[in-house]
Amino acid sequence: MAVYTDITEMELGAFLRGYAIGDLLSYKGIAEGTENSNFILHTSGGSFILTLYEKRVEKNDLPFFLGLMEHLARQGISCPLPVHRRDGEIIGELAGRPAAIITFLEGMWPRRPSAAHCREVGKVLAAMHLAGADFQLSRPNALSLPGWHRLWEGCVDRADEVEPGLRAEVSADFASLEAAWPADLPAGVIHADLFPDNVFFLGNDLSGVIDFYFACNDFLAYDVATCLNAWCFERDHAFNLTKGTAFLAGYQSVRPLTPTEIEALPLLCHGSALRFMLTRLYDWLNGPGGALVNKRDPLEYVRKMRFHRQIGSASEYGAVMP
């Protein structure tokens, strides 16, 4: 569930008087998502998403996230456009939380991504990387190596409860990834969480990208690695080379990867798999409500870590050297 903070019609009415988006016709909470409270609003001016930002999102980061959406939308990327209030601001306050309204995107996220979906995602990821190049704000990746360590400290003592031997396995990964992590690859603004549930399609056409709340500055190829993990594995945990090839070809049709980026992919995929394993493991062990609702499986990502460890070259993902 993702309505942590409820709002009354009166509160919402007062909040909406700050905007020029017409009269409220209806609103309801959205069950999907895990981080923030989201509502769909129908007004005489159209449909919108209202988000109340919960604990995990730093208020100081909101100008980066919302400013990025506005920047990308203006560059032709199909993503939500933050709605400005009558006073010109895009961040307000509702029910004691920072809150914003963004435009509604039509479409559905693909429950079973096809190679055609993967190709389109590759293209839009590369287009976002190019469009982000002249975005003026920056935000370091809070979930790179030092952030992974902080998460791990919160789980290490109980890791073996999730799978015996996990503690030793992950500790060894930290050592090898830290020793080899690249220092110098093309960098810029990355989405950092471009999973299928954050990409909408109308049929086979990509209609929009949402959820920029992990966006940050990091290696562009790290975003490529995250998508290989999120889009190109099957439910039985096997890597699908056809999907990997389609995703990378889509990406490279818009922004060719450098040979150094391609060579780094196995390492970046391994690191990105560790990153998502860690947030999942942390939530699994420390999240609210014990073992209840909406918890994502850390072991899915342990399997991906194991897969990437034995990769010899990025051609095994479908990458073609320029």
Ligand SMILES: Nc1ncnc2c1ncn2[C@@H]1O[C@H](COP(=O)(O)OP(=O)(O)OP(=O)(O)O)[C@@H](O)[C@H]1O
């Ligand atoms: N601009 C939008 N247009 C249409 N639907 C949207 C839009 N933004 C969000 N949604 C809907 O709200 C749901 C939750 O949004 P979002 O993914 O941003 O939430 P979240 O709490 O950050 O979740 P998580 O980080 O776990 O994905 C989405 O699955 C989608 O159904």
Ligand SMILES: N[C@@H](CCO)C(=O)O
């Ligand atoms: N995409 C993340 C969830 C939070 O955005 C995951 O699958 O672990």
